[in-house]
Amino acid sequence: MMIRCHWHLDSGSECVLCSQNSLETSDHLFLDCPFAKCCWDFCRISWxxxxxxxxxxxxxxxxxxxxxxxxxxxxxxxxxxxxxNGFIFEGKRPSFTSWKVKFLGDLQLTCYRLKKEKVTRLKFWFPGLI
Known part of the structure; x- marks a missing residue:
């Protein structure tokens, strides 16, 4: 994605979330990358x-x-x-655990705008939500 934006980063144009040396495209980053697939599996979303x-x-x-x-x-x-972005701009090593904590935190914030019955179903689906 950085090539399309004409950005040249020291880390190159390969996906930083996996070790496949795949070109970072939006399809790879969000759908095909093993890291992303692990995240989607946790959410039980199949692309x-x-x-x-x-x-x-x-x-x-x-x-x-x-x-x-x-x-x-x-x-x-x-x-x-x-x-x-944490890896590219801050040098933070990507991890599923880090992703999961941030994901559940953002989902928890989303619950404040949902109706109570939807929150109950969401908390049942993701027991890690408070």
């Missing part, structure tokens, strides 16, 4: 191939059995992005 990102998104949403798909997917993707 299948499709003709467009819209198709991929709608298929994942329809297959998701938990509550609040959009909130969960946004918090997960945002925290994948933060793990990536």
């Amino acid at each position: 299948q191939s499709g003709n467009s990102m819209s198709d991929i998104f709608m298929k994942a949403k329809n297959d998701f059995e938990g509550p609040n798909f959009l909130e969960v997917a946004i918090c997960a993707a945002w925290n994948i992005w933060k793990e990536r």
Whole structure:
């Protein structure tokens, strides 16, 4: 993604979240990267191939059995992005544990804007929420 922005970083243009030496593209970073797949598995969101990102998104949403798909997917993707940026800009080693803590924290904040019954279902889906 940095190549497209014409940024040249010391870390190169490979994904910093995995050891596959894959070019960092949005598809790789958020869908194909083993680190991202681990995060999506935790959320129980499955991304299948499709003709467009819209198709991929709608298929994942329809297959998701938990509550609040959009909130969960946004918090997960945002925290994948933060793990990536933590390495690039602060030298912090990416870890699933770090991602999980940040993800659950952001999801907890999201609960303040949801109706009580949705929060109850979300807390059942993610027992780590307070």
